[in-house]
Amino acid sequence: MSSDRRYSGGSLPPSDNPPNSRLFIIAPKALKEEDFRKAFSEFGHLEEVRAVTDRATGENKGVYYIKFSKTSEAARAMESMGGKVLLGTGRAMKIMVASSRDQGSKREENEEEKLQRLFVVVSKNMSDSELYDSFKDFGGIDYAHIIRDRVTKESKGFAYVKFLKFSDAANAFENCDKKFRPVFAEPRKSTKETTSSKPPLMSSPPSYRGEGSYGRASEGGRGRAGDRYERRRSLSPPDRCRDEGYTTLSVIANASVNQDQMWKLFDVVPTMEYCTMRYEGERGSPRPTRAIGEVVYSDPRWAAHAKQKLHGFEYPPGNRLIVRAEQREGGAYGKRPALSVEGGGADLRQIADTIAHASSLIQAAGLSPDLLQKKLGFTTDTKHDEPYCSVELPPSQPMASADADTEARCFIVCQESALSNRVLKDVFCRFGNLIDVYLLSNRNCGYACYASKFSADDAIQTLNGADVMGIRLKVIEAEERPGKRARLDDRSN
DNA sequence: CGACGGGACGC
């Protein structure tokens, strides 16, 4: 292929597509390209075999590249041929995955890990063990873990799966369910930081750095970082609220939330006694970055209920509240009566519906604080005006396992404005076997994935045309995903 | 009306 050296025109330079499919080999100079073809073609299809020669003398430099069609082929070739002696030349080959052409001979420190670890996208409700089960058949797994928010424990929607062998990782890379969108993970950045400036990460929200201090602020209770912006708008809670029998929740919210809004939101749950708020910001920054609330309930069961319902609630939309039981010595929270708040009594259901209703109004109101306040005020006074849903919904049902196969999908349209994920999940889970439900970003339409066609049909039957919190739903059978590949054995589609 | 998300680890 020496005439092909220039790779000009339409053909891409021969490189690492698929990733890690090209090998870099150090071997005796006596070996010819043909020797490598013979020795390596048993592992797969060779797209390129090349000996590097000295440009001036034409002499073989003992450096070879071979490119396989598939990563797994390269992996198996490397694992079985590395260290072997070819043709009695007397010296073992050294085989590595070739770096991309621009990297040259630079080597990274965690080179091994780069070949064993996959970075995958997971649906938000998948657990570590479901993830593990989805990958265990491809080979020995070192670990499989989903990355979660340190504070809320919510899945961030991606995960790392590390195998013990490159060839197993390659096997998973090629054969795992496409929904995981696997890529070979970049090795973790080492602790020593390069002095060069790092490029801004588009994907990181500016608030990301703040997360660390969230945890510290609420755990340590020192409140130091926020001194400058601490403007309490009310007196301290009455002493009786500190007594046993009262339960305090800690709330972390977006800085745009004011105390009245938070009060009204938490007051939707009965027995709220008190709500106080302050603001915290970074030193030297002109504006607060978050609001810190303390909400006190006289009945610990309702406090638990408020925590359960409002933790993770998007308020304002796109900003999840973090609600935790305040850690306090001998706190009343831990001593609450054993009565479950999950019992689903009529009053509890009513509250859940009211909160959901508030959610829609908050969403409809956008980010304007005044409007929010008005709408929320309206909400708390008119609980009975509007039902959660215009049609009768079956009771909640557990989600299907997140790694279940999708049997049927519904296409969802929210006619006026988007419903929150929380509400969608609550509504669409009621037909059973729900795997995942989501709206496309910045759109009012999306998909519900079910593990059973029957459930999906049921959802369509019940929900199409229904009103949920004042938003009209269109729910129809989803069209087949364009790029999706059917299983080998059914080609009917 | 509407049609295919999300992406980097804090020991």
Next chain:
DNA sequence: CGACGGGACGC
């Protein structure tokens, strides 16, 4: 024993 090959066209 150890990295290919050649040259960047934007506001």
